[in-house]
Amino acid sequence: MGCRLAGLLTGLVWSVAGVAAGVPGTLVVAQALDDIVSLDPAEGFELSSESAFTSLYQRLVQSDPDRPGSLRATLASDWQAGNDGHSLLFTVRDGATFAGGHPVRPEDVVFSLNRAVRLNRSPAFILNELGWNAENVAGFINRVDDRHVRVRWPAQVGPAFVLNVLSATVASIVDQLEVEHHQASGDAGNGWLHSHSEGSGPFRIRRYIPHEALVMDANPAAPLGAPLLKTVILRNVADAASRRLLVEVGDADIARDLGPDQIAALRGKPELYVFECPSATVHYLLFNASNVANPVLKNPGLWEAARWLIDYDGIAGQLLKGQYLVHQAFLAHGFAGALDTTPFHLDVAKAKAVLAKAGIAPGVTIKLDVFNQPPFNEIAQSLQSTFAQAGIRLQILPGVASEVYGKTRTRTEEAVWLYWVPDYNDAHSTAGAFALNREDGTQSIAWRAGWHIPALSALTVAAVEEQDPAARIRDYEVIQTAVQRDSPFVIALQERAELVMRRNVRGYRQGLTAEMVYYDRVTR
């Protein structure tokens, strides 16, 4: 059940109270924007840019905000799968126009998808899953007539999977005429789109000042209806305590990413309410079995003992209360086929027994890499304390994000606490990471943990080729159970997004993944 209904209910129950400070028709969101690298949908893949793309651009098909897990026809009014199982024919929505006024044409679809693959920037790998690359992509996407586009793909995957891939933001449709008009030295408009938008989304960029703010104005001619707001301002407020003050005083209507204790303090305020919604982000502990320096890492006994040494309830229930659910399978709750069983809990005695049986003597030391931002340093210290009770000494090494990722790519880490966000709205995005090691250098999470799983990898590859959706779900349940019971990862928590909102803000909807942020129905 999506968050839209939940948000609506809480909004209606409260009477219209609280001072509607700020500018009428303008929504102000206080969040951190420092992670934005680019606002070009073919390049930007950071959390903040993703949260803006659904407002600025549209894809042929998109996840339905009111019925998550199923797709909604957006720029494509409808589509038919080819009988060879390797092609799709899309009909471009009639009368759809871009914010700048140009009509949406099949040429724009061909241009946008080609451009995304050829630029080969951060999110391009999603389209590479279909077997497209800079050389061959032109041949696979062609205009049939002035209303239709045929899309074909060499990879052994079914149309259902392809539709999910094309719902990702990298497949956003941009206005070819405008973009080519602003092209600079053959960059296919990438420089211009860094801070401008030429899409058909409900909003368009009025102004983007890096590290300061992103101002989006309404696009009255948006296909599927104009937004109710005039302007949305995403303000860069890096410090959580400052964000909290802004929403408390009313200078901000929504405050993202506040700490659990800060939200607990705001829960009682009449003029505010807490909007909660599960997110697809799962947190897991990874042991690098390929690290020969510390042989204990490849011992399955350690993997199993670790499952009993995490204080799941302590962390989710108290340390980070409200912002995490206990979840022990790689598909997040809310995804089709997600495994919701949680067989493990903190049991030091059992862990000691498992360690003894596996011949691991107490006093072993493992280096734990972790991000130097909250909540990771708190989680790390909780692990350190519970693992110590079973004689395993965790040495915490906080580091900058890309430094920690750097170690996992060169497999020099021992243990690391990470989080995984699915790249597109299909189970394979996560299964391909945890349960697939092609042993050909692709840096899946299984590869980073040095986990050799030929049989499980085969099953994961088969699952993505499976045409029948029901069969796919059964496959993923089998894979998740295997990973849950015996693997060098301990999947422990699933995040739950908590936003603090002013009483008068209603109609906000948010989905599982980062791009599912919908401002079009918001009023204040």
Place this chain on the structure above:
Amino acid sequence: MVAGHAPRLLLRIGGALFTLVVTLSALLLATFALSALSPVDPALRLVGDHASTASYEQARRDLGLGRPWIVQFERYVSHAVRGDLGISSSTGQPVREDLKTVFPATLELATLAMGVSAVVGVAFGLLGARRPGGLADAVIRILSLAGNSIPIFWLGLLSLYLFYAHLHWTGGPGRLDDAYEFTIDRGTGLVLIDAWRSGEPGAFANAIAHLILPVLVLAANGLGNIARMTRTALLNESAREYVTLARAKGAGEARVLLGHILPNAAGTILTVLSLSYARLLEGAVLTETVFAWPGLGRYLTTALFAADIPAILGSTLLIGVCFVILNRCTDLLVRAVDPRTL
């Protein structure tokens, strides 16, 4: 007379320019080497951890990381000389444009904070030196010590909580309320001047309301040092013979302190003021974080965490230039104030 004078003048200017160039290139070389040491992988920060190895390799090529760092440095300097500071990898904008928006923000905050801490700091120093060991001296000492012993981010958050959230006396984080922030034209980048020139009725008052807290917090942090150094300088001077003669001339304590002692201590005080101004110009990253102030401090810090080499080098170059100019101005001021140094 002029002819004889000119060569010496040219020599001095040439010397100054030479030291400027040498200092800046040494600064750039040091920053470049140290940034290369940073553990952060710029390409990885750019494309993210999920990207394909192909995208990652392409990003490395785009950033020119493949080439030996001497070549990278030489390429950077040759461009910098022509004013092209390169493209910031984390914002995709030319570094020069970024600096044009972030530096005025820090300049405005630093200058106002410097004004307050200089006036209050020197005044505290004078009061403290008037009767060393007196009540005023003790109170000022504790106050100024507290000023520079309280962590500034703590002071910032507390002041926001009290004056903004509870008492609503001042503006909150950010430089302007959203009503004005994106409507007025940001010509000079100095929010006070832009707000004034914008003609919007409440804009100027709003800009002041937002400036008060960060300026006072920064000033409180800086004035402790200024007050203590001023007091020490004044006390050293007050033991000199000319003070006795001044009193022998019938000058009262105020005239002795302001007319005789202060001018002699002015040289030292100016040096202290310029040091603390330089520190402020470098961008008070902690204050800018707490007050969501888009200044040079935050820009450099985010660039550091992203190993965004062009942005780091551009910022360090700008800070280096400010520092050298500030030192030269201080030298000239001290010479003007203290004829002995001519």
Place this chain on the structure above:
Amino acid sequence: MSRARLIASTDLLLGAGLLGLALCAAVAAPWLAPFDPLIQDMGQRLSPPTSTHLLGTDGLGRDILSRLIYGTRPTLGLVALVMILTVPIGLTIGILAGYCGGWIERVFMGITDVVMAFPTLVLALAFVGVMGPGLVNSAVALALTGWPAYARLARTETLQMRRSDYLAAAEMQGIVGVRLLWGQVMPACVPSMRIRLALDLAAIILAAAGLSFLGLGIGPPTAEWGAMVADGSKVIFDQWWVAASPGAAILVLSLAFNLLADGLRDAGNRSP
């Protein structure tokens, strides 16, 4: 007893007393601290000061008072380390520059200018990055950017002394080279160093707190005052005591250093 003299001696006593308190807290931490600073108690998270937890508990339910007492070790360690690294480098470069003059002075002062113009954070991040977070590394990073101030001070003092007669007299007696600089020049620089050091020690602790606030500080779970303030500031509005006690501790310690310096200076020379 004249008032100025009275003030100077109380400064000395008060400063030394507070510092002594901190030192014995560091030494006797295991006996003084009511709890183990690392033991977490999720049920007691962020509890206000109670009879059992005199200063309340932090975000992980650890006793703040015990962490404060244990925290004296890394904090004083950090300060001592920075002091040991900063002053010698600054003194050596300053005295050599002042005494030798000529191109040596220009080169040394050039280096000092560059390091001074160098944003502290660039060095700190590079250093912490290469060597990893930790007490020693942050201390070295802070020291590497702190010495120029001392170098400039030492140079000015040496310049003033270079033309003095007693230096010439020392050279006449055959004291030359390093023994001259070490025995004669260095002691004269010590007084002004001492005042500068006292002012800087507070700044060092706050710089460490700043690094922690940005996520670069001493690795968890060690209890260090700067890190504690940084963690506490996240919940500053509702559980203010979590940040207040380490903040107050930093204030008191820096007060101690400055009182000590003032006391030494006033007792040192007779000027009022």
Place this chain on the structure above:
Amino acid sequence: MTQRTLLSVRNLSIRLSRPAGERVIVDRLSFAVGAERVALVGESGSGKSLTARGLLGLLRSPLSVSAERLEFEGRDLRAATPSQWAALRGSGIALILQDPRHALNPVLRIGRQIDEVLRIHQRLSSGERRDRTAEMMLAVGLRDPLRIARAFPHELSGGMGQRVMLAMMLVNGPRLLVADEPTSSLDAALRDQVLDLMVSLVEQRRMGLLLISHDLQQVAQYCERVLVMYRGRLVDERRAVDLAASDHPYTKTLWSCRPSGRTYGTQLPVLVREADERAETLS
């Protein structure tokens, strides 16, 4: 010879308070100065310089001054308030210090330092003040007043510095001039020139002069009466002409130490001090 008494002092003492305890530096001095030239002579450390500054109330803690009578022109100075002292200094009593390089404010021009005295004590237009300053500078023998007025102290020689200080101190027409070793920083030739100038100015304006010095011979030549100080106490008072015949052992020894052709190269006589030392410890 003395028409009226300018300064009369009885039992003036100066104490130094140390953490270790109090020490008496000047012990119960009594003397008077009229419109005459009086010398206060003693070895360095005898407290003569402190006495001079004590007379002008210039001593600050840890030094403290006490006296049974301290009157200038009949006015009791013991309970004078700071503003009363300020009104007196520079207009009633003037002070000349030893070394102009330290005594003149190094960062202010000479003209401004002289002009300041007039601004403190009199209501004059800037024009009048400029004339009075120039006139005074000429009176003290400074040939080019305009140039010197614009100069800074470190640009003047020792002799010129003393002349500036004289101009500064006399421009307001004080009645008593206290000179604390005015010439010891000058070389011999200049020394007599400045003293001649000082004496002629004092006589011209019928002022009193209290000349503090350690040079007995110089004092004898320029002053009428001599007070001899030893270890903080006035041990001898006599007319300058009778100095040679003085019977006080200390004055006799001091007098015979005068450097001259005769005493060149010979061992100077040594004062037998034990007697005094013993007396000192007993009291």
